[in-house]
Amino acid sequence: MLTIKDIHALEVMDSRGNPTIQASVVLSDNTKASAIVPSGASTGKREALELRDNDKTRFLGKGVLRACENVNSVIKHHLIGLEATNQAFVDERLRALDGTPNYANLGANAVLGVSMALARASAKALNLPLYRYLGGANALTLPVPMLNIINGGTHANNSIDFQEYMIMPLGFESFKEALRASAEVYHTLKKLLDEKNQLTSVGDEGGFAPNFNNNVEPLEAISQAIEKAGYKLGEEIALALDVASSELVDEHFNYHLKGENKILDSHELVAYYKELVAKYPIVSIEDGLSEDDWEGWAFLSKELGRQIQLVGDDLFVTNASILQKGIEKNVANAILIKPNQIGTISETLETIRLAKHHAYQCVMSHRSGESEDSFIADFAVALNTGEIKTGSTARSERIAKYNRLLEIEHELKGGIYIGKELFKHG
Structure with a gap:
């Protein structure tokens, strides 16, 4: 059974020069995959919450170090050892970990990065293209x-x-x-x-x-x-x-x-x-x-x-x-x-x-x-x-x-x- 071996996140840049999250997942067979999370300009007010640092000394307050830390600590701690190919179970665990309707605690950017990277890593481990693995x-x-x-x-x-x-x-x-x-x-x-x-x-x-x-x-x-x-x-x-x-x-x-x-x-x-x-x-x-x-x-x-x-x-x-x-x-x-x-x-x-x-x-x-x-x-x-x-x-x-x-x-x-x-x- 393929399990999650490691998870980590890094602050990278998006196409507008704003920080965003790159999440990486390593599986028990050492397969590794990463995903970068996007962000919107015109956003619906009922969207899941994108967690920003609000530290005006970095990136005009738009840094995502807090979201990265959530991946590198809480999320990593609770997901290691879970079955990698059971996407629904892992995603439900992420939802329960956050405990809010809109990911106000962990940040939707932190959660989505891990969810995407997991799907990509599982597809790679099974030697399937991502579209075939998901569809x-x-x-x-x-x-x-x-x-x-x-x-x-x-x-x-x-x-x-x-x-x-x-x-x-x-x-x-x-x-x-x-x-x-x-x-x-x-x-x-x-x-x-x-x-x-x-x-x-x-x-x-x-x-x-x-x-x-x-x-x-x-x-x-x-x-x-x-x-x-x-x-x-x-x-x-x-x-x-x-x-x-x-x-x-x-x-x-x-x-x-x-x-x-x-x-x-x-x-x-x-x-x-x-x-x-x-x-x-x-x-x-x-x-x-x-x-x-x-x-x-x-x-x-x-x-x-x-x-x-x-x-x-x-x-x-x-x-x-x-x-x-x-x-x-x-x-x-x-x-x-x-x-x-x-x-x-x-x-x-x-x-x-x-x-x-x-x-x-x-x-x-x-x-x-x-x-x-x-x-x-x-x-x-x-x-x-x-x-x-x-x-x-x-x-x-x-x-x-x-x-x-x-x-x-x-x-x-x-x-x-x-x-x-x-x-x-x-």
Whole structure:
């Protein structure tokens, strides 16, 4: 029986230059594996707690030495000797050790790092790729990427209110071809922005961060780039938005679109979305309303839920109990999956199973503060999520996930690229 022999954590850096945790697990056969935990910029207030030091003399208070110490002491002490391949049992032990609903004691960053590293070490010891270890023989589906090619909101220092403008390459036979087309659109967009003397600096997730006059101009620019790159708008490459509207809302559920000098209530914002969806081939809107605006979400779901994908990120925070509330209220039809919002691999799996049981689409997702760790690429294939959000075709911490998916596609001798089938079953 493979058991846990050693666990340790190290403070390393994420893609924004902030500290994060690298956790390592050593098994009884001396197999070792590590994992680096990501962190978000726009975070849901019901997310599991990321433990920071708050010591202003180090990293402006963002150090993670306390979380590392929790791994190196309490977690290590209680997990050594446990069966390594019983992920659910180990994850439950981590939850019990913390004793709070949101990992306020040990830190979700400490717990997730260990949970990820354990899964990776166990897969390695069994000589299995991570996607096969986590997903079994049915792990065959390569996800459609949602590539964030124009950044706004909290991900960029510009006048765009919406956080992400994405492309979805649906009309292709393979992940490889879909990614190639996306890269070509990205480079074509850069040329178009250059021609208009727009900024081509990039945001946290590798998308461009130009200054447009309103929130519609990016849709026009991306549509033009898709067609100029030689692809059919809507048919081969569709559009998607992450509004991150919890960053725009006030206490009265009015939404402040500063880029357009407008203040809209929930119903007016939904009407605005309907206009956009009628004019552009938008197939998905994430966090279209605030995480607390359940009444507005119900209206949005009624108005657009049969037409497009409505993704809850801040709304659900990868939490099965909150998702259950959404299911009961007929809110949204898809959920963003971010393991660090909930704490462990097993809890993430629980949420995905609940979503699939109720025909909610699952979108595996990175965070804006990422690293070279490509765990979520394997995780997306393992669970056949069908979609993955991991930035643009720029910045190495984003490319790491795409390159891993290319490797997996090669190992699977093509696998299944879900493409246009994605929304036929959603």
